[in-house]
Amino acid sequence: MTDDGRLLRGRRSREAILGQAVSLASVEGLDGLSLSRLATALGISKSGFFAHWRDKEQLQLDAVDWAVRQWTERIISPALHAPRGVRRLFALHEARLRFYTDRVLPGGCFFLTVQTEFDDRPGPVRERVSQAMRDWLALLRRVAAEAVECGDLRPDVDPAQLAYEIEALGELAVAHSRLFREPQAITYSRRAVLQRLRALCPDPALLPED
Amino acid sequence: MTDDGRLLRGRRSREAILGQAVSLASVEGLDGLSLSRLATALGISKSGFFAHWRDKEQLQLDAVDWAVRQWTERIISPALHAPRGVRRLFALHEARLRFYTDRVLPGGCFFLTVQTEFDDRPGPVRERVSQAMRDWLALLRRVAAEAVECGDLRPDVDPAQLAYEIEALGELAVAHSRLFREPQAITYSRRAVLQRLRALCPDPALLPED
DNA sequence: ATACTATATGAACGATCGGTCGTTTAGTTT
DNA sequence: AAACTAAACGACCGATCGTTCATATAGTAT
Structure with a gap:
């Protein structure tokens, strides 16, 4: 049943397609990405997509899920090995910056x-993207709240406020480093979050000097 | 010479087209924007563009310049009325947030x-956009440096670092407020910059409480 | 009135878009 | 071997893309 060669082949195809779709979409966007270019990049035929997805929108939705999975595996999971508290929060930020500098995706950040x-066009893709970002921000907020609870951060810290700041300082790092073709923004991003956390953290030993 | 009715009419057309192009591009991007939709939005014919621009790329380049002009008029110039120093720096941030909340552009931020x-596609448009962002960041840096020079900010503040932070906290405000359909991010953005500046500013009277 | 120029149009072009359809290939089941 | 199924293909469809071109209109110059 599970070792049906046809189903296995299909699953591998889908995964290969989704991986390439996420890569290309990080450059051209999910709508800017055309099925023709995606097909030629994979060396397959264009019509083959419709054996796996009803239309382009379904592929876009699955691509978002695939990108979430990649983000979870390469950023969230490794960072969760850091000890609970402010160190885990900073580990999330550093893991993200490493994801960018490692050039995992050709376009930087999917x-x-x-x-x-999609933030201005209604539709299922927009909702899926929106939910993914909500989930990621909720995680940042939760880890920040944990850092407050365990005393790593001063008790008057607003976790939602802090999560916004970390997300903003992280997202623009990839944008600037690519637009300006220089890694300067990564340095600014790391230092900004580090200084911010150190200012809120009574125990200076928990975070690196710089 | 200057009151040639034909040239006047042409200039008005170009300006109307560029204004609409910037608006639409704030939603769909400069490449996602199609000449057909731009034409129908203006009630003109598609082929009329080529009386003013050689091809789409020339129009995109002019649209970037037009957006820079709009940004200068609506954000930079008003903020320069604030007194030199940290107040002018914060005025720039507040003017930007007002630009977003006033919904000047249907897509939020061009x-x-x-x-x-365009950060990943080579070409003239990319270079023009890149230069525009460099100029804007240079302005933020210069105003920040002035604030250090005149004693508003502590002497150990790195203006380039601070400019990056303000830009990051500002850019993501429009992204989040639109993606999540709630103005929360604007509040976070304002408070983040305000708290950051207050922490670096010896004189608390220069900035609002919150 | 005539010649000239800037602006705008409608019809058409080749290229590419997302998508359909009938067929073939590869692998499983009986 | 025959029947069946999932996966992939090539050919083709209508729609839309950016662009060209011949032409018409509007305003200036002589």
């Missing part, structure tokens, strides 16, 4: 691209 | 959209 692409 | 759209 979510920044599709977020600005 | 520059965020085209920046993420």
Whole structure:
């Protein structure tokens, strides 16, 4: 049943397609991405997509889910190995910056691209992207709240406010580093979050000097 | 010479087209924007563009310049009325947030959209956008440096670092407020910059409480 | 009135878009 | 071997893309 060669082949195809779709979409966006270019990049035929997805929108939705999975595996999971509190919060930020500097995606950040692409057009893709970003921000907020609870951060810190700041300082790092073709923005981003956290953290030993 | 009715009419047409192009591009991007939709939005014919621009790329370049002009008129110039120093720096941030909440552009921010759209594709448009953002960041940096020089901000403040932070906290405000359909991000953005500046500013009277 | 120029149009072009359809290939079941 | 199924293909569709071109209109110059 599970070792049906046809189903296995299909799943591999879908995954290969989704991986390439996320890569290309990080550059051109989910709508800017055309099925023809996606097909030629994979060496397959254009009509083959419709054996797996009803239309382009379904593929876009699955691509968002695939990008969420990639983000979880490469950023969230590793950072969760850091000890609870402010160190875990900073680990999330550093893992994100490493994701950018490692050039995992040719366009830098899938979510920044599709977020600005779809934030003004109604539809299922927009809702899916919106939910993904809500989930990510909720995670940042929760980890920040944990840092307050365990005493790493001063008790008057607003976790939602702090989550917004970390997200903003992180997202623009990839945008500037690519637009200006220089890694300067990554340095600013890291230092900004670090200084901010150190200012809110009574124990200076929990965070690196710089 | 200057009162040639034909040239006047042509200039008005170009300005009307550029204004609409910037508006539409703030939603769909400069490339996502199609000449057909731009023409129908203006009630003119599609082929009329080529009386004013050689091709679409020339129109895109002029649209960037037009957006810079709008940004200068609506954000930079008003903020320069604030007194030199930290108050002028915060005035720039508040003018930007007002630009967003006033819904001047249907897509929120032209520059965020085209920046993420073109940061990975080489070409003249990319270079023009890149230069526009460099200029804007240079202005933020200069105003921040002035604030340090005149003693508003502590002498150890790095103006380039601070400019990056203000830009990041400002850009994501429009992205989040639109993606989540709630103005919360604007509040976070304002408070983040305000708290950051107050922490660096010896004289608390220069900035509002919150 | 005539010649000239800037602005705008409608019809058409080749290219590409997302999508359909009938067929073939690969693998499973009986 | 025959029947069946999932996956992939090539050919083709109507729509839309940016662009060209011949032409018409509007305003200036002689």
